[in-house]
Amino acid sequence: MSKLTPMMQQYMEIKQKHKDCLMFFRLGDFYELFFEDAEIASRELEITLTARDCGLENRAPMCGVPYHAADGYIDRLVSKGYKVAICEQVEDASEAKGIVKRDVIRVITPGTLIDTNLLEDKRNNYLLSLYISTVGCGLSYVDISTGEFLCTEIIGDEIEQKIIDEISKIEPTEIIYFIEEGSISSNLIEDIKKRFSTYISIYDSWSFEKDHGINQIKDQFNIVGIEGLGFHSNHLGIQSTGSLLYYLKSTQKRSLTHINKINLYAFKEKMILDTFTRRNLELTETIRGKNKKGSLLWVLDKTLTAMGGRMIRRWIEEPLLNVEIINQRLQAVEVLKEDILLRRELKESLKQIYDLERLSGKIAFGSANPRDLVALKKSIYFLPIIKQLFDNKTAGLLGELLTNIDPLDDIKNLIDISILEEPALNLKDGGIIKEGYNKDLDELQRASKEGKHWIAKLEQQEKDRTGIKSLKVGYNKIFGYYIEISKSNLHLAPESYIRKQTLANCERYITPELKEIETKILGAEEKIVDIEYEQFIEIRNILSLEIERIQRTANAIAELDVLYSFAEVAGESNYIKPTVNDSEVIDIKEGRHPVVEKVLENDMFISNDTYINTEDEQLLIITGPNMAGKSTYMRQVALIVLMAQIGSFVPAYSAIIGITDRIFTRVGANDDLSQGQSTFMVEMSEMASIINLATKKSLLIVDEIGRGTSTFDGLSIAWSVAEYICKTLGSKTLFSTHYHELTQLSETYTGIKNYRVSVKEDKDQIIFLHKVLKGSADKSYGIQVARLAGLPKDIINRANDILIDLERKNSDEDNHSNDVSKESEVALTSNNIDINKEEQLKLEDLVELGIIKDLKHINLLETTPIDALNILYRLHKKATQL
Structure with missing residues (x-):
């Protein structure tokens, strides 16, 4: 250490206190990094690595960036996970004795970023x-x-x-x-x-x-x-x-x-959602791709402000358990949904409001620039407009929010009289304060303008005096103001001109009069910049005393924005207001999956009913082939419950939702290689977590438990889990399976009921009807699904042969059933009946597709011709699926 130069000793002393940071060490107009910090920064920022004498035998690795452009470089390093310590001069160099004192004035870390250019508008940075x-x-x-x-x-x-x-x-x-x-x-x-x-x-x-x-x-x-x-x-x-x-x-x-x-x-x-459930239900991002599109957030987020965007994400991740608060939200959404004109006018105002939360943070932090204050003023302008959209008698949650929206007139007026409409971005450039706000500033600005007028007048005067039409008065930061004469006109230059600079094509001169004017102008401009800076800091400090008011208003606007978003989605997608209470019942009529419905075109989503309680319909065993829609159906029930408990309308004809304390999901098959866990271990870990934490008020979504091991092992586990849920937990459960043996549980337990996802067979093809009906499926149609997936014909044929052989070996009863089936087919053929011929729709087909139910819901007295055509189109689409 003693061998180091004094400056490098100072660097090392400060660096010792911030070993885990890359230190930006201010030297003149640059931030320099040394030793290992320099090597890292050079690699990550792709800037040149040099070296500097430091007193040691080997030169110190060094790289640097200009101080005025440092923010961009710092942001890049922090976004890569580094901490950056900013080391500045903390005393005036002209007054320093020896090395200028330096110290770290701020440490920037991934969790302490405030630069809005680096932060996502609709996501918090925690x-x-x-x-x-x-x-x-x-x-x-x-x-x-x-x-x-x-x-x-x-x-x-x-x-x-x-x-x-x-x-x-x-x-x-x-x-x-x-x-x-x-x-x-x-x-x-x-x-x-x-x-x-x-x-x-x-x-x-x-x-x-x-x-x-x-x-x-x-x-x-x-x-x-x-x-x-x-x-x-x-x-x-x-x-x-x-x-x-x-x-x-x-x-x-x-x-x-x-x-x-x-x-x-x-x-x-609030409802606790574990990692598995949040992932499986794809609440804020998809499992594959980690994209917002395809998630529940993608469907529900029509927010118009950054604050509302952050709040709706939090609401989705934290469903409520308080019936009163949930219904307050639902009532507010209902008011906005029913009044389309109000919603349209509210939209026009909300989309004009900037991020008040982060603007207030920047003001408090001392980093707000003049344009931030103008953005604040523009936002405040729309606050009273929003309040005026609603009736003074507006009650409930909307009334409370309107009360919490402070018009902030004093803040708007202060900014309006002080800050230019289009101010400079940099505080040290001037061009910030309006004329009339500060008397001293106004006088200096007049002097500056007059000085520039004098310059223009002087230029014309010298052109007339010398006869040099190309003569001009110019300015640069190094030489100040000058008179420029081209080489061809040098013989006309007066002797009183004092040569200042020689260039290739011209000479530059000054005069005593020009120097006097320059002193006035530049002196005034320097003072203007200093006063404008001081005035802006003073204004910002005044605003920092009002942070709580701005934050309270920002929170109310954010909540109003989320309620608007729910109402907008409900209006666009024909969602209904659910009944949320403290019962043990979930009763959904014609429920739909909010995401899948939005992705499908031409109104092709098939709705389904769900009735489940903690007594006689407590555990629903759902059978049916892959791709028939079992997982979609179960997820849609979970999502409808969650949507209701965040205060959103839901995709259904009607819905009664008894408060659910937790939603658990065991869905899909995923390895967790980072944790050294196989698919089956992940499956069992998730199931263990559910069993240990679920209560009678929980909703369980169990999809294909036991599929990661041998058939008998898996069947035994699935059977035992279903029994335990029914006998011990009492949780409302949707339980899908390919183990058809589990359907026998309904004969033993009154709370267990069998449901199936219906399909229609046509020759060796299957048609997925996506309708959930009472009863159990007789087989899984795995080979047909494999055919649809595109497996080669040879594999499909061989699989059929193997399946037949396995069935013969394992069940004499199945053999007998197959013989009967063949005899029936021969009998039909001998009587000249074409078993492949399309038949007229049967009554049970109409029931299965829900067509009869649709017909019952039609109100003939209120049905317009256009409505009738739309109804007929939907019924035709359903009928042609058979």
Whole structure:
């Protein structure tokens, strides 16, 4: 260290305090990186790696970026998962004795980004803190760009799985943690690293101490006791919150006034959706491709603001358990759905509103620029317009939201009188403050304008005096103002001109008069920039005192936006208002899958009824071939329940939804190679989690349990699981299977009923009718499905031969049945009856397709000719499926 040059010694001393960061070290107009930091930055940013003498035998690797363009480079590094420490000069170089003092003014991490260019508009950017003790877990997370701060504690059973589920829901970009020795499995952190694309690091243990946490909370929220925030004395969230607040302060090194409240939540308040269920139901992204399109969020998200987009995602991931709050949302959606004109006018106003949450965050953070304030003003303009759209007597949730929308007139007026409509982006460029706001500034601006007028007048005066028509007065930052004369006219230059610069084609001169004018102009412009900067900072500081009002209004606008979105989707897609109550019944008439329905064209989706309770229709065993729609049907029931409990209308003719505390899904076959688990192990792990956590008020979606092992093993497991659910759990369950033997359970248990997805056979082909009816399927049609999938004909024929052989060997009864079938076919042929001939539709066909039910629902007195044609078209489509 002693061999290093003084400047490099300073660098190393600061770097020692930020070993886990890439340090941007300010030297003049550049940020420089040295040693390993330089090698990393050079590789990641694709910039030239050089070297610098540092006092050691070998030169120090070095690379750098211009300070005025550093933000883009920093953003790229942070997006790749690096932390970046910004080291600046903290004293005036002209007053420094020796090396100018430098220090880190901010550490930028993946979880502390505030640059809106790097953040997704409709997705939060969360930083999460985990404190894990022998008792349980404290979990806190914050979006520094919006000020949203939440906290919970996890205790009891399945702590590790609950932590994984919460992280899956929150999707933080960065995690800090501390784990007490002997508290949980040491594999948890490795599991998190493998499952999630997040920056994760252990943090100082002392920052998780309880007393430290209490002090941090008191200091941040300016309170004398933490009980008022909802913390009890042993709440584990104290430790996770304290460490998170300290981490923010130590990295951002400034006051974070926009983090002014904390939301303590408990698991009993909202439906818990585990990782498997969230994935299997494709709530916010598809299983394949991880795309929004094809998810429930894609269907429901018609929000017009970034704030609403973030809120609707949270609502989908956290269905409610409180019937009263759910029905308040449903009533609000109903008002908006029924009033199309209101909805249209609301849309026009909402789409004009910028991201108030992140604008308030930037104001509090001190990073808002003049254009941000103009965006805030433009947004505020539409707040009273939105309030005026509704009647003063508007009640319920809508009335509450309208009350919470503050017109913010004082904020709008301040920005309106002070900030130009199209201000400069850079604070140091001037062009920010309106004329009339500051008297001193106005005088300087007049002097500047007059000076420029003098320049123009001087140019014309000198042209007349010298007779040089091409003479011009110019300016550059190096030489200031000058008189330029071309080479061909140099003989006409007056002797009073003082040569300033010689160029290839001209000479540049100055005069005492020009120098005097230059001093006035440049002096005024420098002062203008300084005053405008000071005035803007003062305005921004005034606005920072009103952050809570802006945030409260932003939250109300976001919620109104989500309710508008639900109403818009309901209107477009013919959704209905569900009845949500505390019963144990789910009764859905003509339910539809919201995503599949949207993807299909020409109104081709086949609706289905569902009735399930905790008594005589508690576990529905569903049989039928692959591709017939069993999984779609079961998922649609789960999605309709979830949609109802977030306050959305649902795709059905009618729906009664008894509150469901949890939805569990065991769907599909997936290896988890990162965890060393086979398809069957994943299947059993998911099923074990369901069995251990489900209650009587839960909804279980069990699809093809036991298929990952041998036939008898799988059948035994499936049989036992179904019995256990029925006898012990009592949960409402949809249970699909290819084990037709399970249909015998309905003879033993009154709560078990058999249903099948109907198909129609035509020669060696099958037609999927996608209709769920009572009863059980007689076979699985696997070979026919393989044919549809495109397997070669030789394989299909051979599979048929093998199937026949297996059936003969395993069941004499099946042989007898086959003989009878052949005898019947011979008898029909001998009587000249063509068994392949199309027959007239039978009554049972009409029932099976739901055509009779459709006819019953037609109101002839209100049916228009166009309606009649549409009805006839749909009935014809259904009939032609046979």
